[in-house]
Structure formats: C-alpha cells, structure tokens
Amino acid sequence: MKSLSELRPILAQIGATLLLALSSYQLASSHKQHVHQYIAREGYALLVKTYGHDIPQLSALIGPADPSAAGDSAWQTGLVTTGAWREDEEDVVYHYDILPGLNYALTSITHFWSADRGDDANNIFRLQIERPPLPPLTTDIGPYPNAYAKMMKFAEGGWVLMYPRPFLCRNTTNDHWLIIAPVVSAAGFGVPLSYSGLTTFYSGGKLTVRPDQPTVCTVLDVTDLKTIQLSDLTEIEVGDDVRNTIVGEVLGRMCHLLGDMSVPAHAHLDEHGLHPDSYEDYVGGAGDPYTVWNADNAGPAIILEGATNQTLHFLMYTMQAQADHFGSNGPANGIGNDIVGGAATPAEQDSLNAINLSTLGGPTTDAGPWSVANLNSIRDKTLPYAMRATAGLLYWFCVTSGIISPIVSVASDRDPDAPAELRLDQNYPNPFNPSTTIRYALPKRSRVTLTVFNTLGQQVTTLVQGEQEAGYHRVVFDASGLPSGVYFYRLRTGDLAQARRFLLLK
DSSP states (O other): OOOHHHHHHHHHHHHHHHHHHHHOSOSSOOSOHHHHHHHHHHHHHHHHHHHSSOOHHHHHHHOOSSGGGSOSSSSSSOOHHHHHHHTTTOOTTTOGGGSTTOTTTSTTTTSOOOGGGOSSOOEEEEEEEEETTEEEEEEEEEEEOOHHHHHHHHHHOOSOEEEOSOEEEEETTTOOEEEEEESSOSTTOSEEEEOSOHHHHHHHOEEEEOTTSSOOEEEEETTTTEEEOGGGOSEEEEOHHHHHHHHHHHHHHHHHHHHHTTSHHHHTTOOOSSSOOHHHHHHTSTTOGGGGOOTTTSOOOOOOOSOHHHHHHHHHHHHHHHHHTSOOOOSSSOOOOOOOOTTOOHHHHHHHHHHTGGGSOSOOSSOOSOOHHHHHHHHHHHHHHHHHHHHHHHHHHHHHTTSSOOOOOOOOEEESSOOSSOEEOOOBSSSBSSEEEEEEEESSOEEEEEEEEETTSOEEEEEEEEEEOSEEEEEEEEOTTSOSEEEEEEEEETTEEEEEEEEEOO
16 A cells, blocks of 8 residues: 555646546547638648649548537547547547546647647646645646657557447458447447558558457458457458548548647647637637638648658657747746757758748747737748648648659740740749759840859859740759758849749758
8 A cells, every 4th residue: 555645746736637627628638620621621732732633532532621520529520620620529549538527628638739848748737726825736647658759659650449330341361351340439449450551451452350359349251250359350451431531531630630740839849728828719719810821822832752750750840840930928938949859850850940940920929919920920820831831741642652653843934925024933842852843934035044052142043044035934953962951943034133042851
C-alpha cells in the first residue's frame, strides 16, 4: 500500500483533473470545429487549383463544411470534414475520451506539440486554478502524447480502430468471403482492426484483425456457411465502402491536427479549458473572421516530394513554429518564441529562415485577451499557411496512394497575347524538389536573361538568354545537382529587372 506522501501527487493530479472536467467542456478545445472543416475544404480547393482539375476520388471524400457532416460517432460518414469535426469528439487512437467520469475533458489533450522539445517528447501541462481570495493552485498533469506522434500514428497505422457495424470482407488467407459483426455496437466497441500505412490501406483495402483486443464479434464464413472465431483471422480485404469510411475520417483527423498547429496555445502547451483562449474564441466566433482567407488568396500549396515522415514533419513543424511565435492567454506557457529547435531538419530551418519568424509581429506575450488588431495579426500569419499546408497534406495522400501522379513541370511555351508590362511570377511549386516552373510575361519582343543565384550572390545557372517574343513564357528549372536551400531567380530585359526568392527542399 502506498504511503500518504506517495499518494499526494497522484491525488493532486486527480483532483485538478476532476475540477477541470467539472468546470469546462474540454481540457483544451482546438480551433472551433467548423473552422477545421473550412480549412480542410479550402485546402482541397487549393490543391485542385494547383493540380489543374478536380480529383474525383478525393472529392467524393471531402464533404461539406457544415455541422450536418459531423455525424454522431466515428466511422459513420467517411467524410474528411467529418473527421475534421469529430477529432474533438472522441480520441480513437489513445482513448482519453472514455476515462470514467472524464468524457470530453481530455479528448483533445493530444492536439498539442512543443516542437522545440523534440518529436518524441510527451506533453506535461501546467494548470493554474483560480481560487480567490487564496493564491492560485498550480499543478501539472501528464504525460500525454504530442500531436506529431498522433499524426504519425494516423499515417503509419498500428493503432486499433473499432469498426462499429457489420461488413462483408475477404479472408486473404483462403479467399473465403466473410461477414463480421460486432455483438456490441456502441462508442468504443466494434470489430478491432488496424492498418499498415493509411495510403497503403487505401491502395489495397487490407486490414489486420486484432483479436487481442477486448471485443465480442461474430464471424460468418459465407463460403463454408459456418461460424468461425475472430482469432482464426489474420488479414482481411474490405470493400470500398469500409475503406473509404475509415480513410476519409482519418484524413480529416490529420487535417485537424495540422490545423491545431496554427493555434499559438497548441504550439506551446497552453491549456485553455480553465482559461479560454481569446484567439480561438475570436477566429471561429461571431462574424466568421476566418473566412477572409480562402483558396484564392492563401498563396501557393506546399507541394513536397519525399518520404511520409519527412513530408508530414515539414508540414507540422513549419506550421507549429509560426504559431509558436505568437503569445496565448496563459497563465502558463503563454509566451511565444522564435526558437527553431528540437528535430528541425535543414529544409525546415531554411524555410523558417526565409519566413523570418521575428518579423511576424505581435502579440508575443501572455497578456491577453488581445485587441482585434492582435487577433487578426495571428489569423493573417497562420491561417493562410494552414490552408497551404493542408493542401500539401492532401497532395501527399493523393500521390502516395496512387490517386494522382506527382505534379511535373512542363516544357517552355508562350502565349501570343502580349501582356501590358514585364512580370515575373512566383515559381510553382514552391518549395520544390527537384524541379519547378518559372513563368514570366514580356510586353514586347526583348532580349531576356533569366538567372539563378544563391544567397551569397553567386550565379548558379542561366536558364534563358536571348531574344524572345512578347507574351507569356515559362521554363523549367531542374535543381537536381544543387543542395537544399534558399535561392533567387532574376529576370532582366534591357534596363528592367525583377527577382524572386524560392526554396529547394530535398
């Protein structure tokens, strides 16, 4: 039996958590759920704009940005916007939502990541409970997994999901058709299944059966017309309906985690259940101020090529670092910072150096609630990037699962209609690896020089040199032989010159 001294810290944590559950809906709500749906929708719209046309397989999964898509349980609608909403309703990976007596209090406790502490660092939250006229009571709770760890769980699989309804499938061991049905169909119950990689599952439809989990299911072998045990199964192949239901909602939950990295409180472990965060309350509140940003004005999608962990880490880390610059209301961990620490890769460091976190403006302290100007400052620096990063997340899914081919730049061409003035557009994609397209416009026939420089001002290559007709031109820059980093490209015609910066990520 533990002594009283050993029990005190445990009782303090339980007491603080119980108080928290009674005094607030959630320990730490994230972006308002309809904001998450909106970011997912606009991220998809930006991907379509980038890709050039609709992507039917993904379009069928996206869903509306509306509470009607929320559903009332997991694995019900199969829509991305359902998963984006429901990630605040239940914790399907770690199940912090079903602790006895604490439903919802800890559902979103895994939506935080202080990336400066590293990829694997669990989260410890400092709670300050006001109790006037006495001094505030301060206690820590945790540890809890961070948002990046959960993102990788969704991407790489291995966790157990409980599928709540009967379904038809094929036993891959003997090709027999099966009907599997949970005896209990309620929250937290169902057929225990797991996948090995979300995009691999989408491509092949195969799931691992997990009879090691507490469950009661019936399995009918339709081929032999007999009942078998769940433990007789190892791997099954499901139909598109079950596959899409799981994949769509998981992808939405991944969009949610990425969106939460755009919220300062989530970037520096500032719980905001006992102490609401004025930024989240504002951006998703009256008048819908988040709608000033959309796929048409957010900027270019963040299109990356590379391994899953590299892509998702870049999207999560660079988003988190920008939100981490800003302050949140506190009273604990509310002060922003511009540290680029933890497991930042060279590509992430280059990207953030190009952004220059110190120029993002205020607020950076924990002295909230903020003025509307400060709230808009946070929104205008973080929300567009959240949409661009979400487009990149959806692009990763589409390319890795084989829905679309990688975006490839096309050869140089020109439009015969002359523009009114010299113009050098931002390259696309940006960041890029290893090639990108540079588009420019000439108002008249001109002698053109298009060159690329590094940050030391040294010329790397000349892409165009010679006479060109008036009109729109584009040229491919292949940087296969160059290291990752920030580069500049400059267009010169006679006495006129324009230059832009771009980022090579390998």
